[in-house]
């Protein structure tokens with residue numbers, strides 16, 4: 001069974017197409033990359049996958065998440081899907097965090113929601129233990145201190161780790177990461193990428209990894225869909241698509257990545 005199936009998705013605003021006839025699917029434990037230049041429709045596709053589209057943008061076609069139709073589904077159904085099947089990590093960790101709440105409180109919330117759904121009470125010392133355990137799993141140093149901190153008191157990389165912890169708290173089958181390393185410095189980028197890679201493998205989660213950065217995507221996924229101007233221009237296993245790109249646009253992405261590598265290594 002597929003976890004996420006997008007079939008013939010169209011997104012329009014005022015009748016103008018933003019995404020056209022897009023299809024992709026992700027099975028349990030599979031890792032798929034969505035790559036393309038800025039404005040190609042990657043984020044809108046991810047939002048459509050979880051029913052989070054802005055109101056002005058109209059979807060048609062079919063999106064099923066955990067076997068449920070997302071397009072036209074009531075909020076009640078979408079909330080349940082988002083809490084159990086799919087969780088989001090965004091480019092800017094502050095999107096997921098409330099500036100006025102201590103980190104520990106924020107991580108506790110999805111943990112409690114998940115526990116309620118499982119018919120389990122979770123509060124007090126037990127909740128505290130689970131919060132600290134989760135912060136440890138995303139390799140945050142001194143989890144007690146981090147739990148007591150407000151988002152502005154920790155670094156950008158630490159905030160992204162907290163956002164990842166919150167996404168994991170509901171134990172989703174599918175993690176959707178939309179440019180999760182783009183806002184971070186290069187060293188932190190590599191660490192967060194490694195963390196996501198490790199967590200997805202350990203937990204057997206499926207991953208939809210969105211990025212404009214080809215080398216980043218190639219490192220973490222098995223298959224890719226290349227988007228340009230709202231259309232999927234190429235799709236397949238990473239090695240095939242990047243090793244022997246068929247579409248001009250994919251070729252230009254590969255050439256740019258190679259030129260960048262060469263520049264880093266100081267070779268012409």
Ligand SMILES: Nc1ncnc2c1ncn2[C@@H]1O[C@H](COP(=O)(O)OP(=O)(O)O)[C@@H](O)[C@H]1O
Nearest residue numbers: 013018036037038039040041042043044045054
């Ligand atoms: N809320 C919105 N209202 C109107 N247009 C939007 C909105 N969000 C995105 N768009 C447009 O849809 C296109 C795709 O956007 P997006 O999915 O964010 O691209 P990407 O994530 O690939 O950079 C862009 O042309 C963008 O301007």
Ligand SMILES: [Mg+2]
Nearest residue numbers: 042043044179
């Ligand atoms: Mg985007």
